[in-house]
Amino acid sequence: FTPARCGGGRSLHTALRSASPLLSSAAYLRTPPSQGGGNTCSCPAMALKVFSDSLAKGTSTGIATIQGLLSVLSSSSATTVQELVHHLRSASEQFRGVDCSCIAVKSASDLFTLFITQKEHSRLEREDFESCRKLMTARGATFLARLQESSSKIAAVCQPFLACGSTVLVHGRSRVVLESLALAGSSKELLVLVTRSSGDMSKQLEAAGLR
DSSP: OOTTBSOOSSOHHHHHHHSOTTOOOOTTSSOOOOOSSSOOOSHHHHHHHHHHHHHHTTOOHHHHHHHHHHHHHHHOOOSSHHHHHHHHHHHHHHHTTSSSOHHHHHHHHHHHHHHHHSSOHHHHHHSBHHHHHHHHHHHHHHHHHHHHHHHHHHHHHHGGGSOTTOEEEEOSOOHHHHHHHHHHHTTSOOEEEEOGGGTTHHHHHHHTTOO
């Protein structure tokens, strides 16, 4: 086995299909990541800062998770795919320790990992590790871009269901619901009722021009 290669006696495609959602087994690689006492990578800590800073700016948990994991891909000192996956797992676990939705962190992490590894298996098998990293980073950036565009697309799809004169009951907080109502309110008359448990949703609706 050549350390610089992503493949080995076992194909990358087979390894990915049999691994856990975050590729915890990754048995197709040579050296397991260090477990304390050795050189430890600081990229999970750096990713945690990216994640926390994104949340502080009002970014959704899912997008903040992807941004944090992308920072791991670009800054990790890993030399094998197994080490890189270990760093992704470590970062994801640290994200869950922040005051946020753990479910959103887990689902975003799982979907991100699947997206960056489930295409172009033949390329991942024949390229060296740095080429694999670049491919995964490019696919991760594509995933983030699509995720960031999704809320506006959902808001546009919702418009036929928000007819002029509609009464809408809002329970809870949702950026997508807010964007959908703001878009509808720009051209239609709506009556929006907000429950007390929705927190500052009413203030956000007012800021968006809805009364």
